[in-house]
Amino acid sequence: MLLSLPDGEAHQLASAWKVDKIRKGLSPASINRSMAALNSLVKSARLHGFTQLRMDAKGIKSKPYRDTRGPGTDGIQSLLAAAHNQDPRKAARDVAILRLGYGLGLRRGEIVSLNIGHADLEAGAVLVMGKGSSELEPLTLPANTKAALEAWLAVRGTDDPDAPLFVNVSRAHHGERMTGAGVYHLIRCYLGTKAGVIARPHGLRHTAITKALDVFSGDYRKARAFSRHASLDTVRRYDDNRADHGGQVAHAIDALVSD
Numbered sequence: 001m002l003l004s005l006p007d008g009e010a011h012q013l014a015s016a017w018k019v020d021k022i023r024k025g026l027s028p029a030s031i032n033r034s035m036a037a038l039n040s041l042v043k044s045a046r047l048h049g050f051t052q053l054r055m056d057a058k059g060i061k062s063k064p065y066r067d068t069r070g071p072g073t074d075g076i077q078s079l080l081a082a083a084h085n086q087d088p089r090k091a092a093r094d095v096a097i098l099r100l101g102y103g104l105g106l107r108r109g110e111i112v113s114l115n116i117g118h119a120d121l122e123a124g125a126v127l128v129m130g131k132g133s134s135e136l137e138p139l140t141l142p143a144n145t146k147a148a149l150e151a152w153l154a155v156r157g158t159d160d161p162d163a164p165l166f167v168n169v170s171r172a173h174h175g176e177r178m179t180g181a182g183v184y185h186l187i188r189c190y191l192g193t194k195a196g197v198i199a200r201p202h203g204l205r206h207t208a209i210t211k212a213l214d215v216f217s218g219d220y221r222k223a224r225a226f227s228r229h230a231s232l233d234t235v236r237r238y239d240d241n242r243a244d245h246g247g248q249v250a251h252a253i254d255a256l257v258s259d
Contacts, residue, residue, distance in 0.1 A: 021034065032060065068209070068210060069207065070202075073211060075195075075198075075199055078195040079192070079197055087169075092151045093167075096145075097186065098187070101201055101205060101208075103141075103145035104145060105208040105226060108202070111178075115161060115162055115164060118165065119153065120138075121149065124141050125138045125140055126149075137228075184200060205227075209226065210241070210242045213238060213239050218242075220236065220239065223238070
């Protein structure tokens, strides 16, 4: 058992496990989560007196946000058209979800955590519990997103401020709060298939942030305020993918030397 091995042998076993995952083609993020989980397990066992082992399993370098473009505005338009072309109540819900994902760049976890009382249509704002935050943050509702929320709330069936904003409308789990997995399935599998678009919830956010940089000529400050990213470097990666700065430089220096 791992916990009974000497430090050296335990680290060799952990390294072999990592190599096996690499050979199987797992993503760097998946491998790093496994290594972090192993370190956490050993640390907990040591704190509870089950082992003297000290584990520092190393992950592998990864490059986050490799593709930050999303489905693009044409893809978003196709998803909205697919959402409109269904039962009116389901259409209203799905359009509102798409509008929040794109118009405000909300993450799926932020969308499903919303209650009816978080949508203040009179003030034109929605209160969102952002990633890593412990407080609700008011975000201004743009016109199309506000209209979509108004349309959904008109058929939601309750105005209880503590009730979930988005619920399942299928027979199996009717009236239950939607989950992040449910939103993923809705966009990736259902609407994406209907629209012929490869999309996922975070792709709506990717498109929105990329377009924010387009509209405001690469203004990192505005794009970061919209995306609510903790790191400006993350916004810079969006900008580089948007403008392909590296590719522009490559073309420029390549042209300086002729055959």
